[in-house]
Amino acid sequence: MPFIADVIVDVPAMQTDQPFSYAIPESLTELIEIGMRVEVPFGNGNRHIQGFIVGLTELDIMPNDLKPIINVLDLHPVLNEELLELADEMKETTYSFKITCLQTMLPSVMRSSYKKYVTLLDNNLPEKITDELFLGLGEIEWDIAKESPHFSELLELRRDGKVDIRYEVTTKNKVKTKRVIKKALENSELLLEKEKTRKNATQKHRLLDFLMEIDESEFSIKELLETHDITRPTINEGHKSGWLTIEEREVYRNPYAHHQFKKDTPLKLNEEQQLALDKMKVSMDQEKSDVFLLEGVTGSGKTEVYLQAIAHVLEKNQTAIMLVPEISLTPQTVTRFKKRFGDDVAVLHSGLSQGEKYDEWRKIERKEARVVVGARSAIFAPLENIGLIVIDEEHEGSYKQDETPRYHAKDLAIWRGKYHHCPVLLGSATPSLEARARAQKKVYQLLTLTERAVSKAMLPQIDIIDMKEEMKQSLTTTFSSTLLEKLKSGIAKKEQSVLMLNRRGYSSFVMCRDCGYVLPCPNCDISLTLHMDTKQMKCHYCGHEERIPYRCPVCDGDKIRYYGTGTQKVEEELKELLPEARVIRMDVDTTRRKGSHEKLLAQFGNQEADILLGTQMIAKGLDFPNVTLVGVLNADTALNLPDFRSSEKTFQLLTQVSGRAGRGEKAGEVIIQTFNPEHYAIELAKAQDYEAFYQQEMRLRHQGNYPPFYFTAQLVVSHEEEHLAAKKMYEIVAFLKKYLSEGAILLGPTPKSVARINKRYYYQTVIKYKNEPNLSNGLKIILEESQKEIRNGLRITIDMEPQHFI
Structure with a gap:
């Protein structure tokens, strides 16, 4: 009996979020399996797209109107039965399209791209179009066609059915190969070949000697060329003469090929x-x-x-x-x-x-x-x-x-x-x-x-420095006198220190002291951050960059000053205050290049630096026995954010970064600089008392009706016009009320904390609930409606249990 394939196609839209049936050509019958990617026609047939086979259905009679699968893109299934089921689960719980879930499961290099062509259906076209665009070839790439001054006329001809659009699936050559040689003759036969070779054919003699020395294993041509002074024509001659073979071999790109990992044994557990x-x-x-x-x-x-x-x-x-x-x-x-x-x-x-x-x-x-x-x-x-x-x-x-x-x-x-x-x-x-x-x-x-694994390792001594008091002493640097003295002492004793500042860049903003103007991002409602290494002002939301201003663009004053502190600025201060200190800075800017994390940590681990300065990426998991001091330069960074998790995140970060000190046999110290020394998150981080923090924070969450006592869902609408984003958000809230009980709590609509990002305005509402059986139906309708709004420039997102509300 014939089978048809059930295919999820690469068109992320509500109306296509279902399997489509395709005929399996006889030539592909033995190849097709569930979990494979295939190329299929879609729409008018000229459009070819990628799809995933999610089922095979046996039929008594094959329908005549089914389009056939064009090609298989894999030799074996790339998704097994479990991952296909997981995609169904994700689709329901994250309010996403199944094709998006399936593609998320695979390496990005396995996602197909598409080429678009304008295809001639009628030879009777205006001469200026055929001469300029098609040149008698019958089709042209869409991007090239768009550059033509006659492109609008081309679109009119498309409406008249004289030209059409053809899509083609393109896949990358993902496999890396190397060419290898293998000897094709026994050594005795190779020796005869050598004896027949003229004496001055040194290259051929060298290659024959090499082949007689190696066993039956293969040898890389690249290595042969580089290390044995044998030329490619000599190798090709050997292949043509039949005394060696050349074959392609698939090789893995091993990111750890140059690493030596010395085998270790399990440690004795306490x-x-x-x-x-x-x-x-x-x-x-x-x-x-x-x-x-x-x-x-x-x-x-x-x-x-x-x-x-x-x-x-x-x-x-x-x-x-x-x-x-x-x-x-x-x-x-x-x-x-x-x-x-x-x-x-x-x-x-x-x-x-x-x-x-x-x-x-x-x-x-x-x-x-x-x-x-x-x-x-x-x-x-x-x-x-x-x-x-x-x-x-x-x-x-x-x-x-x-x-x-x-x-x-x-x-x-x-x-x-x-x-x-x-x-x-x-x-x-x-x-x-x-x-x-x-x-x-x-x-x-x-x-x-409850105890550290190293027998003599104790939890570090933690001290809180009240920066309000330090400021009264006319503090002009980022460092309190206590922290500075501890850093000097550590360097003298050849011990290492870790300093954390949760802000990258040179300073947080640039302001005119005459008129108060702060240089903003033109695309977002956020100030630009100064980066001295590139001499640029940068937006950390949209990536906008511009040069550093030396005069105020509003009042033309020259009193432009930098406010706030970033990792670059702290690094400069350290070099001034502790010129003998060797400093490694680790933040997003210094770790962009591949392998940079590993390189910087290896340098610190090899004690090529006295101080590791970084953002919160250095707070967790790092284990260096010689680190005896951890300094938190500003513990308040996340504390005052408008997010119910801000205290929890602060406590977690301080506890984690404190844990980098004293992990070996040397005692550790932690200095936490803060303007809020009496805040419970900071006091309990000092005491390393998670249980007390848990009890305190749970009481506050219960009073505020927040997780873990309530579930949360966040809906966000964005548009380039603010009033349209706000209007749609109010419509959604009114709609949702029909699906919610009186026990649910609706917060909003409100603009997001950063209301404009990359020229789009963002409005949000948050739902807090315990049990809302009808909410899922309402959200699915909103998801379906959101597809119609895309053409109007509106984007609607649904986020269940969001981690960030800012």
């Missing part, structure tokens, strides 16, 4: 670590999809517990996923995992090139790697028979994707855990209130580590 591991082993062995929350103070050896839990999984011939929140954490984590598990580890994160990511993905898909280490998107790794999923620093907001589909990696990890009947392990020194509350209610199983 009593608390062993107890946590034993509880997880029971769950793994009984194939239970339990969720564990491992709450361990900084330096308590959580990573060693992860490693030994994964080792247990590998002994059972299962696989594991290890997620870290940021690329800055990856180098040290990868090193520890590669040392323990060697080539069994594949790495997936944004710091790799597209080709490297694709090759790492293929290693996983081909079952050549059983442990995946990576950031958020590594949750889609095509592993089978998963035995454990670990999410380190589970409280981090970066596990939530800010773009469609707006998924949270933690939710998908728990879904995959249930699918594979395996546990999920969430680890943190400062768990999110949501995770800790679930552990309190026994939804998660709580495991605790």
